[in-house]
Amino acid sequence: MSTPLLEVRNVVRDYTLPRPSLFSRPVALRVLHGVSLTLGAGQSLGIVGESGSGKSTLARTVMALDRPQEGEVRIDGENLYALSRTDLRAARRKFQAIFQDPYGSLDPRHSVRRIISEPMRSLEAGQPGTSRSDRIGEVLDAVGLSPAAADKYPHEFSGGQRQRIAIARALVTRPALIVADEPVSALDVSVQAQVLNLMMDLQERFNLAYLFISHDLGVVRVITDRVAVIHLGRIVEEGPTGEVFDGPRHPYTQALVEAVPKPFAGRRQRGRSAKGHASVAASGAAGAGCPYEPQCPLAQPLCSMEAPALRLLAPEHSAACHFA
Numbered sequence: 001m002s003t004p005l006l007e008v009r010n011v012v013r014d015y016t017l018p019r020p021s022l023f024s025r026p027v028a029l030r031v032l033h034g035v036s037l038t039l040g041a042g043q044s045l046g047i048v049g050e051s052g053s054g055k056s057t058l059a060r061t062v063m064a065l066d067r068p069q070e071g072e073v074r075i076d077g078e079n080l081y082a083l084s085r086t087d088l089r090a091a092r093r094k095f096q097a098i099f100q101d102p103y104g105s106l107d108p109r110h111s112v113r114r115i116i117s118e119p120m121r122s123l124e125a126g127q128p129g130t131s132r133s134d135r136i137g138e139v140l141d142a143v144g145l146s147p148a149a150a151d152k153y154p155h156e157f158s159g160g161q162r163q164r165i166a167i168a169r170a171l172v173t174r175p176a177l178i179v180a181d182e183p184v185s186a187l188d189v190s191v192q193a194q195v196l197n198l199m200m201d202l203q204e205r206f207n208l209a210y211l212f213i214s215h216d217l218g219v220v221r222v223i224t225d226r227v228a229v230i231h232l233g234r235i236v237e238e239g240p241t242g243e244v245f246d247g248p249r250h251p252y253t254q255a256l257v258e259a260v261p262k263p264f265a266g267r268r269q270r271g272r273s274a275k276g277h278a279s280v281a282a283s284g285a286a287g288a289g290c291p292y293e294p295q296c297p298l299a300q301p302l303c304s305m306e307a308p309a310l311r312l313l314a315p316e317h318s319a320a321c322h323f324a
């Protein structure tokens with residue numbers, strides 16, 4: 001089998017919280033508990049899960065911005081956290097990011113030209129055969145902006161246009177992977193659709209792979225081939241997007257999917273709702289059992305004794321539940 005474009009293996013990420021008092025020990029908070037996933041060239045993998053589940057931490061880990069305590073992140077087979085500084089800088093050309101906030105992620109003091117050329121500056125040499133300004137024109141054109149946009153500043157654009165600028169900046173190094181962390185969440189619904197369409201066009205045109213993070217299952221359904229559901233820093237279900245959303249096997253995924261059509265329908269009873277205190281911080285000390293057991297409507301005695309491993313339930317579809 002050929003090497004996948006992205007391979008995340010058993011990533012564990014702990015944060016050290018401030019000491020509650022001068023004399024107490026520092027408290028470690030485990031945010032990712034051995035996360036593994038793979039993504040092939042030209043494919044898109046969604047990561048869904050509620051706020052605090054570790055999605056952005058995973059994105060930063062994949063972007064080589066947040067070193068995990070354990071595990072590996074491989075791009076084209078190279079473990080990013082084992083590379084020298086120079087090799088990592090060279091490898092960065094292959095993966096770029098788009099973030100949620102097109103306001104915050106573009107420096108207001110810089111022209112669009114400068115913003116877009118930023119990833120090229122940090123690489124030693126430009127792409128052979130193409131001058132820097134040609135390349136800027138090309139990526140602006142690819143995202144549907146005119147060449148004149150290069151001389152303007154972020155405040156002169158709408159939210160959707162700013163996200164196009166962020167996408168242009170991501171494209172400039174001809175990456176194979178784009179990590180998109182809630183890229184359309186800050187946009188109006190009609191603008192979301194335009195940006196998603198653009199992302200799908202670009203994916204086909206440049207054979208891009210997307211690691212697409214969102215709490216919005218509708219958006220994930222549109223743009224991804226496969227999806228991984230993350231709960232308290234663990235992947236609890238993974239499979240083809242349609243299959244996972246239409247026939248969720250893990251009770252947590254079922255709760256997430258059920259919550260979609262009526263997000264404002266008010267609190268549901270008996271703690272079955274997927275909404276709420278799912279942040280890692282709120283999860284408390286981990287017992288031996290399934291981390292979803294306290295909220296799970298299907299919980300059995302076994303669930304509080306033994307944590308279920310992710311296991312294959314159908315070709316390419318796995319879930320971490322004793323009773324899936």
Ligand SMILES: Nc1ncnc2c1ncn2[C@@H]1O[C@H](COP(=O)(O)OP(=O)(O)OP(=O)(O)O)[C@@H](O)[C@H]1O
Nearest residue numbers: 015031050051052053054055056057058279280281
């Ligand atoms: N630098 C940090 N130091 C300490 N704790 C952190 C740090 N970054 C994140 N956390 C904690 O890690 C957990 C996961 O955070 P993360 O931002 O990855 O969640 P998320 O799934 O992206 O949430 P959201 O949907 O709100 O963006 C949270 O409990 C958060 O408070």
Ligand SMILES: [Mg+2]
Nearest residue numbers: 055056057181
């Ligand atoms: Mg986040």
